[in-house]
Amino acid sequence: IGAQEGIAGGNFFIMADTQMTALTAAENAADAIMMQAGTITPFPGGIVASGSKVGFTNYKFMKATTNEKFSPSIKAKIKDTNVPADVNAIYEIVINGLDKESISRSMKAGIAAAVRVPGVKKISAGNYGGTLGPHKFYLKDLI
Numbered sequence: 001i002g003a004q005e006g007i008a009g010g011n012f013f014i015m016a017d018t019q020m021t022a023l024t025a026a027e028n029a030a031d032a033i034m035m036q037a038g039t040i041t042p043f044p045g046g047i048v049a050s051g052s053k054v055g056f057t058n059y060k061f062m063k064a065t066t067n068e069k070f071s072p073s074i075k076a077k078i079k080d081t082n083v084p085a086d087v088n089a090i091y092e093i094v095i096n097g098l099d100k101e102s103i104s105r106s107m108k109a110g111i112a113a114a115v116r117v118p119g120v121k122k123i124s125a126g127n128y129g130g131t132l133g134p135h136k137f138y139l140k141d142l143i
Helices: 019-034 072-077 100-115
Strands: 007-016 052-054 064-066 089-097 120-124
Touching: 007 019, 007 100, 019 089, 019 100, 019 120, 089 100, 100 120
Parallel strands: none
Antiparallel strands: 007 089, 007 120, 052 064
16 A cells, blocks of 8 residues: 555536435446546545535635526526526536546546536536646536
8 A cells, every 4th residue: 555646636526406316426427437547536436525615605614615606496596607507406526637648538437427418508617716736627628
């Protein structure tokens, strides 16, 4: 067992009509990513239970918190929500890897697996203004 430098923070959000649809799509995405060399999904089962963001709204001690703009349960209360009207569940997939190419390949595989599930409405990603580091993964370049 060893350690090696890599890149953290490749991510995408799976937006779906129901909780079960979103979870099934997220599981499919995590399984597809697991088959790719050079990457890991660092959260249990490869899935983050909600869209996240760097920083905080209320709790200064938190380094990352739930991204309220990607929270279906409170979308009616959030000005400028990023949750479409027909979306009722969102899961996030976070990917860390050895290099940008490995993460890009895994994101592409994960997205392809997720969108095969009927009821997936949209794929998006967290954009944190460069606060996660110098590497950027543009979804339009992965399809």
